[in-house]
Every structure is written in structure tokens, then in C-alpha cells.
Amino acid sequence: MSKLKIAVQKSGRLHDDSMKLLKDVGISIDNGRGQLKASAKNFPIEVFYLRNGDIPQYLRDGVVDAAIIGENVLIEKGNDISIAEKLGFSSCKVSIAVPKSTKYKSIQDLQGKRIATSYPNTVNRFLDENKIDANLHIINGSVEIAPNIGLADAIVDIVSSGSTLFKNNLKEVEVLLHSEAVLAVSPLIFPKNQIILSKLKFRFQSVLKGRQSKYVLLNAPNDRIPDIIKVLPGMKSPTILPLAEEGWSSLHSVINKNDFWEIIDELKLQGAQGILVGPIENMVI
Numbered sequence: 705m706s707k708l709k710i711a712v713q714k715s716g717r718l719h720d721d722s723m724k725l726l727k728d729v730g731i732s733i734d735n736g737r738g739q740l741k742a743s744a745k746n747f748p749i750e751v752f753y754l755r756n757g758d759i760p761q762y763l764r765d766g767v768v769d770a771a772i773i774g775e776n777v778l779i780e781k782g783n784d785i786s787i788a789e790k791l792g793f794s795s796c797k798v799s800i801a802v803p804k805s806t807k808y809k810s811i812q813d814l815q816g817k818r819i820a821t822s823y824p825n826t827v828n829r830f831l832d833e834n835k836i837d838a839n840l841h842i843i844n845g846s847v848e849i850a851p852n853i854g855l856a857d858a859i860v861d862i863v864s865s866g867s868t869l870f871k872n873n874l875k876e877v878e879v880l881l882h883s884e885a886v887l888a889v890s891p892l893i894f895p896k897n898q899i900i901l902s903k904l905k906f907r908f909q910s911v912l913k914g915r916q917s918k919y920v921l922l923n924a925p926n927d928r929i930p931d932i933i934k935v936l937p938g939m940k941s942p943t944i945l946p947l948a949e950e951g952w953s954s955l956h957s958v959i960n961k962n963d964f965w966e967i968i969d970e971l972k973l974q975g976a977q978g979i980l981v982g983p984i985e986n987m988v989i
């Protein structure tokens with residue numbers, strides 16, 4: 705039987721969340737980091753553990769059919785490779801930073817400057833778009849150190865919390881792109897494996913929607929229901945069931961986890977009682 709070959713980062717920032725996503729969609733993989741590849745017991749998939757930076761080439765060559773990879777790496781090395789789904793973890797930016805002491809007004813200030821980065825294609829594209837001529841120093845790691853050791857006037861690297869910039873006395877001055885983990889697809893994927901990929905994508909979507917949502921249950925006097933419904937959107941509309949106590953009902957609904965506290969406050973104001981909130985494992989719409 706045909707198996708979908710999917711690349712996952714061997715070790716590093718994407719590894720654990722990628723494996724967790726596969727586990728959360730019910731795929732149990734035989735094992736671990738020590739080996740180059742592993743099969744799933746209950747889904748036609750073979751996982752290849754690879755370096756994030758090498759994955760675009762494997763996709764392009766059709767060595768793997770799909771991959772979980774940082775979008776920033778695709779933009780840098782795999783602009784030709786398509787994204788099937790954004791996966792909602794490992795969010796970060798790729799930004800330009802300069803020493804705090806630098807008086808930076810605009811991109812023009814980078815004219816003729818030395819920029820250290822691990823993302824030369826991304827930087828060159830940005831510089832070309834802005835008609836800036838600068839000298840790139842390509843280094844593979846610890847890029848933030850470059851200005852402090854006199855190697856560069858500016859850097860382009862990943863920024864998430866900003867603490868690495870802070871520790872190195874740098875400030876972010878331009879954001880080149882926003883990134884998150886994505887499911888990328890090889891241009892050479894076979895139609896048979898495309899079907900498996902669609903099934904995987906469907907499972908990812910239902911888990912990701914579930915992660916974004918919460919299940920809410922509450923009790924309310926019947927005369928408060930019209931106002932409470934206005935607060936609770938639900939997937940279609942809230943489910944309403946009568947309670948044993950006359951004149952009371954129970955309402956069930958799904959809310960976006962980002963709106964959670966505002967909605968709870970509003971529900972209390974509208975007379976809701978005994979509010980229970982729970983996680984959702986999967987959401988199939």
C-alpha cells in the first residue's frame with residue numbers, strides 16, 4: 705500500500721509540536737529521534753526526521769511528499785513550494801535589528817551597511833524591493849552577536865519574544881515577514897499520496913479548530929435566553945435544553961478561545977449561572 709512520506713524536523717524548535725500534532729490527530733508513530741524514519745501503525749504515513757533547512761530541497765526533489773516546516777524557511781529556500789495548511793505553532797518574525805545606540809530613521813539608513821544573517825535570499829529580496837545596496841555576511845547561528853563583535857552594522861534574524869535582541873543590546877527596526885509552522889507539499893507528490901495528504905489535512909484542520917475553541921455549558925432562566933444567545937455565537941446557534949427545574953434551561957455552545965474571558969464576563973452580566981468551560985479535541989465542520 706502507498707504511504708505518504710512526511711518530513712518532520714529531527715530536533716529543534718519544531719520537533720515536539722510537530723509530533724504532538726500527529727499524535728493529536730490519532731497517528732501513533734513507532735518511535736523517536738535516534739532514527740531517520742519511522743512508520744505509523746494506524747495511518748499510511750512514513751515520517752522522515754530531517755533538518756528544517758534541508759527540507760525544501762527534499763520536497764522539490766520529491767524525496768518526501770510533504771513536510772512540517774517553518775514558513776520562513778520555505779520563503780528563504782522554497783518559494784516554489786506550496787503550503788497546504790498553516791499549523792498555528794512556532795510563530796515568529798524575521799526582522800532587521802540594529803544596536804540600540806544606532807539612530808535609525810528609515811530603510812535608507814541601511815545603504816552601504818554590513819548586514820549579518822542566515823536568510824540571504826529573504827534579505828536580498830527585501831533590499832532589492834527597497835533599492836538598498838548593502839553587504840551581506842552569511843552566518844549560520846548566533847547572528848545577534850555580530851554587531852557586538854564588529855562584524856556587522858545590522859542583523860536579520862528570527863524574533864519571537866524579543867529577549868535575544870534585548871540581551872544583545874539590539875532593537876527591531878523592520879519586520880520582513882511573519883512565520884509559523886506549515887504543512888508544505890512537494891510539487892512531485894503522486895495522486896495516490898495526494899488522497900492520503902487530504903485525509904491528513906482534514907484531521908489537522910479539525911484538531912486546529914478544536915485548539916482555537918472552547919465548549920461552554922451554562923444554566924439560565926428562560927427569560928434571559930434571548931440576551932444570552934446574542935453573546936454566544938455557537939457553530940450554528942446554541943443548543944438549548946430544558947432543566948428539570950421549571951423556567952430554567954441549559955445552553956451549550958462553542959466559543960473562540962481568544963474571546964473567552966470577555967464572553968464569560970458578558971454571560972454573567974446577562975444572568976448565566978453554573979458556567980462550565982471545557983477543551984475541544986476535534987471540531988468537524
Ligand SMILES: Nc1ncnc2c1ncn2[C@@H]1O[C@H](COP(=O)(O)OP(=O)(O)OP(=O)(O)O)[C@@H](O)[C@H]1O
Pocket residue numbers: 713714715716717718754755756757758773774775776777794795796862863864865883884885
Ligand atoms: N524563537 C523562536 N520562536 C518561535 N519559533 C521559532 C523560534 N526560532 C525558530 N523558530 C521557528 O522554528 C523553526 C526551527 O528553528 P530551529 O532553531 O529549531 O531550527 P534551525 O536551526 O533553523 O533548523 P535546522 O533543523 O535546519 O537545524 C524556524 O525555522 C522558525 O520557523
Ligand SMILES: O=P(O)(O)OC[C@H]1O[C@H](OP(=O)(O)OP(=O)(O)O)[C@H](O)[C@@H]1O
Pocket residue numbers: 717845846847848861862863864865866867868869
Ligand atoms: O525573540 P526570542 O524569543 O529570543 O527568539 C529568537 C531567537 O530564537 C532563535 O534561536 P534559537 O534559540 O532557536 O537558537 P539557534 O540560533 O541555535 O537556532 C532565533 O535564531 C533567535 O536567536
Ligand SMILES: [Mg+2]
Pocket residue numbers: 717
Ligand atoms: Mg534556531
